[in-house]
Amino acid sequence: MNCIKCGREIPEGELFCEVCAMPSAAPVKEAPEPKREKKPKKQRVKKPVSRKTVRRLRTALVISILLTLAVCALAAYGFRLYVERTEELRIREASVTLREKEADNRDRQITELKQELSEAEQTIRSLEEDLKRAQAEADATPKE
Ligand SMILES: [Zn+2]
Known part of the structure; x- marks a missing residue:
């Protein structure tokens, strides 16, 4: 990559030009992150809750109620x-x-x-x- 000010070559990985100290343009190009945020995460398809899970949750609820009563x-x-x-x-x-x-x-x-x-x-x-x-x-x- 070349310096955008003096045109000399900047070694890869350097943030500034060695001659004129102009920042290399590389970091600006490496910023495509905002696009990722636009993806809505809530669009996942709701999985139907299985009866097994419901039974497990109900059991856990009963156990926690019993524990609370015992305490x-x-x-x-x-x-x-x-x-x-x-x-x-x-x-x-x-x-x-x-x-x-x-x-x-x-x-x-x-x-x-x-x-x-x-x-x-x-x-x-x-x-x-x-x-x-x-x-x-x-x-x-x-x-x-
Ligand atoms: Zn330069």
């Missing part, structure tokens, strides 16, 4: 289990809280009783002191 049933069962377990845990937690509250109450009662006991001990001690003092006074007073 739904499993999900429902799992959800119920989850709810039941959650309820159980909540009840257990509540009873634990109740027991803790009871224990707290008992602790408070014990503390109160201890306080009362120490108060009573103090009273006893002061009463004992009073008694000793009274005895001492009785001893000190001369007997008639």
